[in-house]
Amino acid sequence: MLDALLEQIWILCLGTKVYTGSKTVMSGSAVLIRMVSIPEYYEGKNVLLTGATGFLGKVLLEKLLRSCPKVNSVYVLVRHKAGQTPQERIEEVLSSKLFDRLKDENPDFRQKIIAINSELTQPKLALSEEDNEVILDSTNIVFHCAATVRFNETLRDAVQLNVIATRQLILLAQQMKNLEVFVHVSTAYAYCNRKHIDEIVYPPPVDPKKLIDSLEWMDDGLVNDITPKLIGDRPNTYIYTKALAEYVVQQEGAKLNVAIVRPSIVGASWKEPYPGWIDNFNGPSGLFIAAGKGILRTMRASNSALADLVPVDVVINTSLAAAWYSGVNRPRNIMVYNCTTGSTNPFHWGEVEYHVISTFKRNPLEQAFRRPNVNLTSNHLLYQYWIAVSHKAPAFLYDIYLRMTGRSPRMMKAITRLHRAMMFLEYFTSNSWVWNTDNVTMLMNQLNPEDKKAKSLYLVLLRNIRYGFNTILVILIWRVFIARSQMARNIWYFVVSLCYKFLSYFRASSTMRY
Structure with a gap:
């Protein structure tokens, strides 16, 4: 079931002609109406992207340029960091393996990327007058992927990066002369204090404006003291x-x-641009590697809790499709998409444990x-026991061995980092949620019958080519290596005669039908 879901969304974003948007084509005196595909929608458009140096942002940038090659320009808002200019940071992103396929298919893609120096938390995003004018005049679509994803971020910094920056970008978007759609990438756990989460925006835990005003006069000590009371039944400042x-x-x-896209736990790519691609070991990917190395031996989780993992390319494909749907159909209300897998293909942490370990074995x-x-x-007690026996004791002994052999100890540091990551994920590995995914299902259902039929015929053609090749190969092997006796030749002539009769019957049936 999961494969079916991912396959359909993947087909959506590869340019299958879908949805209710249309183009009018004049042909003599006839007016032909055909569906607008995703690449057609993005053709000639100018896209503004934030978070292009992050995990989701760079995948979106690659996918957009590869699957929608006629997009006009992509403005990426990037700040100076560690002595690097925005252009240098983007060039570093483009040098990664993620963009190898794009380089092969469209070597001139760099001309479409325009790096713009910006600071999202500053008024007017700290844009120069020239850049501001270009963005306001040209932007058609906005993808807001930038955010801090650190679970232990201080409340002040998390508000700055996730709330104030979003507000600044929205204020800028309000002034854009040709804006068609604004896509905000959120998280499926934004309302994890609820067990059933619909595709709507719920009332906030506090008025964001009042919180922002309060943080201006509070010192860091006071902010840290009130943080647990403010976040309440949410696990961290990120959520x-x-x-x-x-x-x-x-x-x-x-x-x-x-449009708001809410992915759950984002992992490595499913298909695009390469199966299994990932650029960091944050979240579950790091735990999987630690388990494969034999470092992670125990974990606090519920075997029956749903592991709602979603590939990064599925999130990006959903985002591109969501922008396209809203841009073409202009829905009256805000569109929210719970990009999750639990309701489609329930997968539990106990099953994750089994598959990860069996794979690495x-x-x-x-x-x-x-x-x-x-x-x-x-x-809890059993978990602490296994932590001491399976993690800390072996790490301590191994560090002693490293010291005795003249090397620097490192295992206890690795275990400490591992435990910190596990602590942040405990909430998500011990609980389950039910997400409504009606809007995501709606996106899939936009495939028209003609495209579904064309896809099926294409797959049948590939299957028949494979069967035909295998048949010819078997015949050649039989003819060259096996047919050495009279009995083998008799069998050969019988098979050929049978095939001839079958083909003659098929031809006669076809002639009668027409």
Whole structure:
């Protein structure tokens, strides 16, 4: 079921002609109406992208330029960092393997990328007058992917990066002369204090404007003291501020054509541009590698809790399709898409444990610390016992061995970092949620019958070519290597005669039909 869901969204974003948008084509005296495909919608458009140096942003940039090659320009807002200019940072992103396929298919893609120096948390995004004028005059579509994803970010910084920056971008979008759609990338866990989450924007835990005003006069000590009370039943400042940001988008962008995409736990790519591509070890990917290395041996999780993992390319394809749908159809209300997998193909953490360990046992990693084996437990005392026995004690002994052999100890540091990552994920590995995905299903259902039929015929053609090739190969092998006796020749002539009769019957049937 998951494969079917991902396959259809993947087809949507590869340019299959879908949806209710249309183009009018004059042909003599006839007027032909045909569906507008996603690449056609983006043709000639100018796109503004934030977060292009982040995980989601760089995948969106690659996918947009590769699948919609006639897009006019992509403005990427990037700030100076670590002595690098925005242009240098983007060039570093483009040098990664992620863009190798795009380089082969469209070597001139760099001409479409325009890096613009900007600071999202500053008034007017700290844009120069020239850049501001270009953006306001030219932008058609906005993708807001920038955010801090650190779970332990201070409340002040999280509000700055996730709420204030979003508000600044919305204010800029309100002034854009040709804006068609604003897409905000959020998280499916923004309202994780609810067990059932619909595709709507819920009331915020606090008025974002009042919180922003309060943070201006509070010192850091006071902010840190009140943070636990403010976030309440949400696990961290990231989740808390993403909920506030959604409300800001809804309220400040009331006059804009807005879509919100909410991915769950984003992992490596499913198909595009390469299966299994990822550029970091944050979140579950880092835990999987630690398990494969034999470093991670126990984890606090519920075997029955749903592991709502979604590939990064599915998130990006959904985002591109969401922008296209809103741009073509102009829905009256804000469109929210819960980009999750739990309701479509329930997959539990206990199953994740089994598949991860079995995979690494069949394909062991190089320089593994121990044989892969992980135990999941929701019992606090049992978890602490296994942490001491399976993690800390072996790491301590191994560091002693490293010291004795004249090398620097490193295992205890690695274990400490691992435990910190596990602590941030405990909330998500121990609980389950039910997300409504009606809007995502609606996107899939926009495939028209002709495209579905064309896709099926194409697959049948490929299947028949494969069957035909295999048949010819078998015949050649039989003729050259096997047909050495009279009995073999008799069998050969019988098979050929049977095939001839079958083809004659098929031809006669076809003639009678027409």
